[in-house]
Structures are given as structure tokens and as C-alpha cells.
Amino acid sequence: MADDLTLGDVLALHRAGRLDEAERGYRALQALRPSDPDLSHLLGFLLYQRGNGATGLAMIERALMMAPGVPLYHANRGEVLLAMGRLLEAEPAFRRALELNPDFLPARTTLSKMLIEAGRPDEALEVSIPPRGDDGVGGKLLVNRGIALSALGRKLEAHAVLSRALALDPTLAAAHGNFGNVLRDLGDWTAALGHYRRALELEPDLFIVHSNIMFTRLLDPAATGPDLLAEGRAWEARNGTPPPTARPASDPGRRLRVGYVSPDFREHAVSYFAEPLLAAHDRARVEVFCYANVARPDSTTARLRGLADVWRDVSTLDDEAFAGRVRGDGIDILVDLAGHTAGNRLRAMAERPAPVQVSLALAYGGTTGLSWVDYILTDSVLTPPGFESHFSETVVRLAGGFGAFRPRDDWPGVSAPPDGPPLLGCFTDPARIDASQVDLWCRVLNRVPDARILFKHPAYDVPDMTEYWRRRLGAVAGRAIFEGVPGGWGANMDVYGRVCVMLDSWPASGTSSSLIMLWMGVPVVTLAGRHANQRLTAAILAAIGLDDLAATDGDGYVALLCGLLGDRGRLAALRADMRRRLKGSPLLDATAHARAVEEAYGAMWADACRRKGD
Template structure:
């Protein structure tokens, strides 16, 4: 949703007559002979206005340029000139400036100047122009709406909500302002208020596909996947070509574990909007949950880079800084909050050697929390960059003279990979947040380990793989974790297997194997906990999948989310043995289960996403829980379930075992990372050394 542009309204019949006059060559010839330029300008303006309104910007441009070149152009002419340029994707600020030079109090031109600045990524100038337009005309609803949307881009949802409310007080029917207000409320955690805002808009505009799409987004955030699906399908019924609705529906289907349908929807969204890098990234993320071979995944990621990154002109090459200066490390992420990435980043930030490294963090997320505050306190320099476009972000990183940029999102939500195509740092690295290659040659290295990426894995990565000797992750145990408890099997008399991974990872193949395990251990139960299971239809679908393998519903316990992180961890007290999904293993869920004393059984796959479980268990010397194939997976789980006393011993000692392992040795891990960074830097500044 872009800015609302405004142009002077002209009487339709008068506009037509003047336009027809402009098309009459004899009339134009007489004008030149009799010195009647003003009439010619008015006629050309009217012709250009009609052509502009028809969306034929390439035809409107020479018409309005003739009017402007006459020397007698009005402020309206200059304003329309700017609008046509914006329509063609060309810089337009000078044209609106010319309109304001003729008529300084021209509020429409001031508003449109804001849009011109916005198109160039000049967000602060855009905000100032929208505020100036409101100053000139306090009842200017469109300018207030544009200001509200700009403040969202700048990460100021509270101010955005106020501006959007002002727009709605002036024009209650302004749909864009209603959506801006709902987004602002959502970003402040006011989901119920956001839904009420959208419903108010739908009461008078039920045929608006964009409103239904946004309602679907809200319902998904609230965990109402069935409601989200219904709203998104309604949006598509109204507008089958709405790419964002196809993408939103795909995300809902992915949450429900419907991988085939999700992939189809992502591909349709990409067909409709082939230049949308984020839709394309979402498709790549979806493919990681599938049994897709490594060669096909590399090809898919390379296709993303070819479409969205290869043609980006890089900034002038960064010059190495003098050796005496500390190396500047920049961490770029959309997950500086309570998120899996934060668990593994925080130990690194906390233990960096500040005598050798200067730390910068670039936050693209717009939902800070207490974890954000903690991370921010550990960074030497903090930059909020959600309001910057890709070129601006690249220039900001370059202006900070970052030596090594570490990208933490990959193709997950909030990523800014397109900015890295500008090569803002001399060395650029991928780590932690995404279990595959980015496909980009602009990323020099990807940090992994010898378990996740054994010999031969380099063939499936566009980056050079750097394998850390002690493992590629370091886990920060939560401060508010409850105490461990004995295995529930001791009191219940039967073993409870379980998984707290999201349903995207619980594929039909996983269900089939877990059902086979329940047949092998007849009295056992299976507990699955996931946010998506708060939705009744999703839970019923999962029950049906297990029923298809002969598993009675009474042997399954399906839970949605619980209130509070401590309560989430406490739920592990109901598990005896955790089951790792495949081909996309758990990471944080595995570490949480182990910290709470629950052993994890994993199946080592043939690519990074399916070998993270093996990497984590290797770090704590639990190799006997790593299976090479499905048959061994079943054997390991059944063996653990058959020996409750040994299970209890493992449980009692697991937290101490983790604490003593390299998985939780933050100082040692940080030294390995810093050594890797210094080697990367040496290779960059002295390639032949």
C-alpha cells in the first residue's frame, strides 16, 4: 500500500473540451501566432490530466512537459508533472518543488513531495513533507493517512496510530487509514483492537479484498488458522490476482502442515508478483520442510539470487581500514527479540572481546521486548533500520564502516538479503537463522560445523563453508527455567513421547514413523504441542493423519500454546522422550528439551536442516540417540522407553551435562567465532597470504 497522491479535480466536460482543443493542430498554430500561451497550457494540462488518470503515464509525460516548457505553467501543471514522473518511477521532487515555488501554500504538492521523497527512501524528508501538508490544510485526510503509514515504516506505531485516527476523524471512509491504524495496533500488541478496526472498515466495504487479506493476517497472528484461511479465501474470491492474499494463504497452510498446498500458493503468488523477494524467500523456506534434494534446493536458492540480487549494482568497493582499529562486526537480523536466534546470539554478544571487536547490531524487527533490551545492552552500537529501504540500509552499514557483516535471518521473515547485494561490507557472512544456503554470491561465508555439513556439503552452498571445531551454535539456557522433574512414566506407568516443534515439521512421513513407534510401544502416548494446535480444525486434521495409521485418538494429546515462557518449559515435565522431526530438525526445541532433562531422539539426514539434531547431541556426547535411518530411530526410542531407571538417571544429569559441554561454553565458542572472523578478514585484505 503506497502513499495517496492528490491532483486538482477538473470538471470532466471542461477537461474534455480543452483536451480536444490541444489535439487540434490548427488551434495550436493559431495560439503561436496570436500569443495565447495560457490557453495552450490549459489545454495541454487537461489532456495530460486525462491521460494520467487513464494510467498512460508514458503518453502523459510529453504532454505535461510541453506545458511546463511554455514558461507559463501553473502550480497545477508542475504538480501533475511530478505525479506523472512518480507513475513512471522517476525522481519527482524537483517538479513538486517547482509547484511550491509558484504556490507555496499548495498542500497537494506538499503531500505529493512527501511521496517523491518516500520513493527515494528519504523517509525523514517524507515525514516532514506530510507534516507540512497538514500544517497547510489541517483537514487533509490523505496527508494524515500518508503520515501514519510513513511513521509505521519508521518504527513508531504509537505516533502512526494517532495520525491514522486523525485521518479517520476527517474521512471515516478512508480505507487506507483504517488499515494503517490496524497495523499500528497490531505492532503494539493490540490484536483485538486491530481486528475491531478492520471489522469497522468491512462494515462499509465488505467487497474490499485488501481488508479481508489483512483480517486473515491478524487471525493468523492470533492462532485462529481456520478463521485466517476463511478470510484469505474471501479476499481471493474478491480479487484472484491479489498476490499478497495468495502468499498469506500459503503461510496459513504451512502453519497447518499442508506443505503441498502451501507450496502451490506461494508459487501462484510469485507468478503474480515475480519481483517480490519476500514472497520468493517464503517459497524457499517452504521447500526446506520438504524432502527436497540438496541439488534442487541449491538451484532454487540460486534462482532467487539471479532474480533479486545479481542485477543490483554494488557500492564502490569497501576499503580495508588501518590495522590498529578494532574490527567492526555488524549483526543484521529481524529476530532481536524472544526468538530462537536470540538464544544463540546472546552468548556471543556477551563474550566478544571488546578490545579487538567493535559490535554493531542492525534491527529490522518492529516488535521489541525484554530480550531486545538485553541484546541492546550488549551491543556497542544499536541501529533500528526497519524504516530503511535496501539501498539506504546498505549505505547505513557502509557509513558505519562495518568490516564483517553477519546476516542472521537467511530467507526467513524480516530478512534484508537484498540489501547485502549492494555489498556494504568487505566481508559478508551467513549464520544461525536459516538452515541452508542463501544462494547469493554476495555472501562470502556460511558458518556451520562438521556434523551439520560433512565433506561434500560445499557443493550445495553458494558461500564458502566455515566449520567451527566446537559446533556452530552455543545455547544460552533461560534464566527462568523451572527445575527438572522425574520422568512422568514413573508415576503413570507408561511412556510419553512428544514433540514441541511447529507443525510445518510434522510431515506425513514423520507422522508415519511416529505412528509406527506407537505400534512398537503399545502402551505409550504421544504429546504434541504447537501454536497451530490451538486451532480445532488443524488439530482434527492431525488426529485424522494418525488415525490413518491405526492410532486411536486416545493415545494422542494435542496442545496449543501456554501463557508465559516458564509455563512452556514446565510442559516438558509431561514428556519422557522427545522425538525430533525430519527432514527439518528442531534446534531451540531440542535444546529446551535437553535443558529440562528430556532426551531427544534424532534422525541424521543428508543436509544441514536434517543434521542439526545430530550436531547438538554430538556436543553433549549423546551419540547413542542419533539414528542413521528410520529403523534405528525406532530402535533407539523403543530402547529408551524400555528402561525407565536409566531414563531417570539421564534426566537427572542432563542439565549438568549440558552446562559442562561445548554447547553451553560461551567463552570458548566466542573465541572460535572470533578466530574465524579474523581469518576471513585476513583473506579479504591479503588474498594471497
């Protein structure tokens, strides 16, 4: 056979995907030329492609021993190591390839993507810029550059780079998806949705893009609960409903294995709610498993890990492996804490790894729209009677509220009321601020001529972004102060002593952000809307007896704010009394919240056992 074969013939078979024939060809040629590094390298990469990574790696490393100066060998060694999860070894392999050939663009593309996923966008940006300029650079490398710029807060530069990527290759789904992310972060949710939908046309199986559509629709002030449900159901309409494969439920009275899955077991808004729940669970009733989809663990991750009976790092598992791990653990009830926010594992839950699957999306609030999520835990303010038609899940309302919150021990005490003209605060992501809300603020500022608004957020750490948002905020900007958050929020807690009233975002309401403001003594004013995500702060205010700070229409919102700004006595009383209110409310009663959650889980499990017998 080898007498009739050339390396070109075998490469053609390899490139055509005829791997059985290609492997036989490489081995036949290698028998004749055992010291040929190209043959060792190509056979090794083929073996990796066929699922035999360890043997393939050994063959590539053999090629490198014979020819250590070939960039492609180093890059493909990096590819195999990356696929095997050996990231610390993969990175130097790619860097060596680029030392040997700085113009080796595939190595730049893979390494920059790897660095982005490792949370090192500054290094990813550096790698994504070839030393000799962008001649010949493909769309994928530009996409990585755009992602890195966006992660560094340089959204306008990211916009320009991703526009170039789309000009080079308008069929690149990743370019459309990431351009959509940048457009959303710049407040242009309408254009963002257009690019997300185009990405799904090009690659219908991109669940992350579907989640981005769901999250972005929350920024649409005209969206209703039924609109969001229809959007959520669109995924299964396009891709089909997965068959139920969960094991049958049994023994309704026994201790339950409950699995919590989240990308946010770290310093994140969700951890303020997850920590007290995990700590307060009655271990006689539930055994707690945590499935951490955390790319970059931190000290909060370590603390939460200590609260789980069993901790699983699932950040490197694909959907099938994740589902297999949950099944292997015998989880009875699997609880998603993310909704359609970044890093969710909702797609993996389509495998039905647990008999009962639940949404407790503490920072999301709305429906998943997915048939494989059975229940959603909420409360009567977040989801009033009549809102059931907004959900694909069965709605379960917890009597004490949707969650319990734990303030950080190192937060300072409440400061005295600020002196001087009234300063309102808006500490939300400016992309969550709709033009209609800005119009309401203009009305307030016109009626209270000495008032100003402090806009504070990491988005304003980048000077050109501050100017961008100053222009976007129009007339309000002339009465505004813009500040970044140098050193993080922990180094800026004194800012709560400067503002007298906080402005909740709309149409996407705040959760932990509102609770932090309240804990620091600052009353929050919100506009309660037409679906759950527009009512998160309203639910918090109801739990502490301050329902009157939640307006139900624009005129009421303006009147409420103006009245509050004109009543310094009430503002001082609210500030002085706010922590007492919170401490006496269900929001800080983790034990009662955990018992309510456990009762809900018990009822869900009993129902699943009954349905098994039907």
C-alpha cells in the first residue's frame, strides 16, 4: 500500500474526514519513514481527533523531539492539551508557536480565546494584535479582540473591531453574537436583538445566544410577561423538545438530595442570597450538592464550598458530562440559580438529569420558557395572582419572599443624612436605563431645581464611555455627576453617605443592588412594572413595609420622588430606621426562608411521586 501512497494523498484523505483510511496511510508511510516528524505529528493529531488524546499527544511530542522548531507542532500540541483540560501546559505551547512564528494567526486565535476564558482579557488583547498589523487577520481573531476590549470596558473600541469582523465575514455567528453583547452594553438593545437573531439563523443550536435574547428582552420597556414567555418557548420551537429521561421519583417522605447549579458561587450578587440559604438548610431534610460553573473561583467560592455537603466543579464539563454527573449523584431536585444570565447551565438540564427541576433565579426573576424546568420559586409581589400565564413553569409563591439576604460583615455603618442640595443616586449599569426613565428624571429635576443625580458604576471608569453615556442621557447629564468605581465597590462604600435617595433601574429592576442601598440607609424608589423582572425592588420594599416607595405609573413616580426630596425629616427617619426594618423582615430571616423552601421541595417531590403512580 505504501508504495502507491504519497503524503499528499493521505493528507487529502485526512482533510476529507476519511480518518480510518488516513490513519492506515500514515502508519504505512511511518513504517517506511519512522524518523519523519511530519508523519508523527499528523498521525498524532489524527489520533486526537478520533478521541485518543493521550496517544496523539505522545506522537506530537515525539515529532517535537525530532523537530523542535516547527510552530505548527507546538500549536497542535497546545490544541490537544487544551482539549484535555491541561491549560497550564497548553498556554506555553501556543506561546512557543508564536515565538517561532509571530504571524501564525491560528495560534493567536486559539490562545487569545483561551486567555479570555481564563479571565485575562488584557493578555488576550495583546495576543490578538499581530506585531506586523492586521493584514490577513481573520474574523475569528477580531472577534476575540472585540471580546477582550469589551471585558476591559472599552465598548466603543470593541464595537469598531467587531464591525470589522462582520465586514470580513458576515456569516460568522460568533461575530454577530458578540456584537449583540456590545450593542446591548451600549444601550442599543433593539440592534442587539437583530444580531442575536442573525447568529441563531447561522447556528440554530447556540443556546447561549438564546439566553442573551431572553436577558436582553428584559431591557425592552414594551415587553410583557407573555412576550417573554413566547420568546423563551421559541428555542424549543426551533430545536425540538428533548425527551424526558429522568429517573422516577420515589419515597416521598425521605431526605432529599438537592443540587444547586450556578456560575455565581463567587463574589457576585447571587452569592448574597445563596450563602444564607445554603447555611440555613436543615440537613435532616436535605442533603446539599453545589454544582459550581465558576470559571474564576475566589474567596467567596471557598466560603460557599464550606457550606455544601458535596461540591462539584462543573466549569469544564460539557452538557452531557454535567448531566451525567448529576445523575450519578442521584439528585432528586436540581435548582438553577442563574436563569438566562451568563454562564447558566439550562441547556444541560434539558437532559433531565433530575426528576424535579426548579428555577430559583435570584437575580433574574422571570420565566426560563423551557419545558424541562418544572417549577419557579417566587413570591406574591414579584408574581402577583394572574401572572401565572407569564411562566412555562408551575409558579410556587414563598410566603416570606423570594429570597433571604446576607449583608457583608465588613460593610460600614449607616452615615448621617447628607447636608446640602439633594443628591439622588443611580448606581446601576447604564445599559439598564431606558429613555422613558430618563424623561421621568428630567421631570423631577425640573420640579426640584437644586437636585442632582450621581451616576456611579464601573462603566464610567473608561473616559470615552463616560462621554458616551453623558450624550445618551441627554438633558439629565447637565445636572449629573459621573464617577467610576476605582478599586471596586468595597473601596467605595462611603458613597452611600452622599446620596439621599436611590433610583432603581427600569425596565430591568435591581435586586442585590437595591438591598445594599437599603442596608446602607438609603431609601430606594422604584417603578413596579408588568412582569416579574420589573418588580424585584418592589418585592424587596414590600417585605420591609415600604410599599409606598414603589410607584405604579410615571406620574406617581415623579410625585413620589418630588415629595420624598421635599421631606428631609422623613428621609432622615428612613435612614436611621432602615437597618432595624431589614433585620426584622423576612429578607434577613434565612432560617424561615430555608424552611419555606424545604416545604416547597417536599411538596414538589410528593407530587412527582404521585405522578409516577398515575
